[in-house]
Amino acid sequence: MTEEKHVLTMLVDNKPGVLSRVVGLFSGRGFNIESLCVAETIDPLISRITVVTRATESGIEQIEKQLNKLINVIKLRKVSGPKSVQREMALIYVMAKNGQRAEILRIVDIFRGKIIDVGTDHFVIEVTGDEEKMSAIINLLKPMGIKKISRTGTIALFR
């Protein structure tokens, strides 16, 4: 059985300990979390959690059922297909030697990123996009020397 990537989005009670229940369920049952994103929704009593995980088909079925069983999970959906939008954001600290600054700016421009900090030998770039776009820009910037990177992990909604 092959493992595939799945994006789960859920509305949960915005209470202490709820995230820990969700995360504990993954670790306790031997499932891995690739990325995790949590924040309040428009209703301050409710938060949205987005989890990216790798699992087999029966694995993801079990994860979904188990999450649904948590008392604090109000609504859960697996996000996929054309009816969904998925984005992530990254902050990339890239080395920018003199000869490479123009090239970096061009890449940032193509990916509709932003330079949010400039130093004598570095840029900090802000970029958002889907998974493919993120890995594309990271691959292009790698040769220049990515010193550090911070990614939010996927967030997702249905249209």
Next chain:
Amino acid sequence: MENNEKRLLTGAQILMEILKSEGVDTIFGFPGGAVIDIYDELSKTDIRHILVRHEQGAVHAADGYARASGSTGVCLVTSGPGATNTVTGIASAYMDSIPVVILTGQVPTHLIGNDAFQEVDIVGITRSCTKHNYLVTNAEDLAGTLKEAFYLARSGRPGPVLVDIPKDIAKTVVQFTMPEESNLKSYRPTYNPNTKQLEKIITLIEESEKPVIFAGGGVILSKSSKELTEFARKAKIPVTASLMGLGAFPGSDPLWLGMIGMHGTFRANMSVGNCDLLIAIGVRFDDRVTGKTDSFAPNAKIVHIDIDPTSIRKNIPVSVPVVGDCRIALDQLNQMIGEANLGNIIKKRQRWFNRISRWKTTNPLSYKQKETIMPQYVIENLFKITKGKAIITTEVGQNQMWAAQYYHFDKPGHFITSGGLGCMGFGLPAAIGAQVARPGELVVDIAGDGSIQMNIQELATAVQYSLPVKVVILNNRYLGMVRQWQELFYDKRYSCTCMDHSPDFVKLAEAYGAVGLRATKPEEVIPVLRKGLNSDKTVIMDFQIEREENVYPMVPAGAPLTEMLLV
């Protein structure tokens, strides 16, 4: 008192109001600083408190109480060590889906997180072994939280729910109104099964020449033994059950196959291995039941009815999944089966029934009599003398399996065992809980010499409250079940399983104020049982049994169910 009338009450008083409104008349507990205000208030009510000798005992007792009474068990303990001592009991109740509400004291809210005296994060510790748990941080929330805790514990797939109550919350005075029945938008168990799925089951039954019903603890929890029995008889389908399902179907019925699984009967395991339709009701396909999953019921279409969707397709692929309450499902199936076309197929099933009888005669449960006392002989006679009417609790190990094999249960709520967790030390406190719930009945803990020592202190509880529980120790001076594995799979290297140093159980019983009896020869078995069972006191009966007797049949761990080691 009007329900919606507002009153000023302390947290502790609110707790009492909720307990009364939930019909709680008995709780099992142990006091301490963090719950002293609650205990003070408790003393002003007529709720009965059973003072255990260890908090693990309180939870097992509440568990036994819940199973014997069919209602929710309640325990009350203090913070820190009181709370941590409950964890094993909670885990056992969780694995067996038993409705228990655990009330723990906590340090005052302003000290939480400060490593205060007797502070532990019990909500964090028990998150994965409770159905749900709460830390109450606001006195205003207490009533609603408690109501919700009881609702969650007993509804859907039942389970333990813990409420952690800081000391200051118990003292805070707030306006109290009785909360409405809980209604949680994120928790809506599915009780009503999908009728289309049930129709598929009927069609499968109409076509099946070799059907088997496999019943589990869910049948007992949903109180649907009557419906199950009616269903099996109407549809003419033989029945097996998991350890947790014993008593769900009458052990004296001709359709009864015996228990399934690692120590199941030859005919039950063979029937499941060869059936063409397996109707699983209220089970979760534990690995001790299935053996190697790939070869579990390999030729069968599997139907699975359970209230918990996570149980379905977790371990075993299923042709017809049905999420719903076992009782409602069985009730509807019983109505539908009346109109089903079964005449022909039942004739065709004769061959199947013949095969099953042959399995029964070729390899019945059996043992060889020896000069020494055989454990099976003790249980057989216990069964005869009690006419199968006792409530049996067990410890864990060989004693538990012999109890399951040689005591036959006609009714639910009469076999109380730690099935999922397999927790040594369960039987005595569970027997205490069962005896409290059913004062007029004979309650017997079938024990091993190892397990009984894990919560032996509860003998004092039994004696204090004049609870006439009977403990039958099958004393092999071994951690017998582990020794059996060592004998069979580790070349008889009996590493650390010899228990040559146990107390004199007769003297120990007497020291606790109970009656102690001993049998060392086969001819003493019946007299000792008679004398012990007839006593109106708490009794320990120490049966010094054949030391190296094994439990058979046995399916080695991970082997197919039909590949049993036999006597």
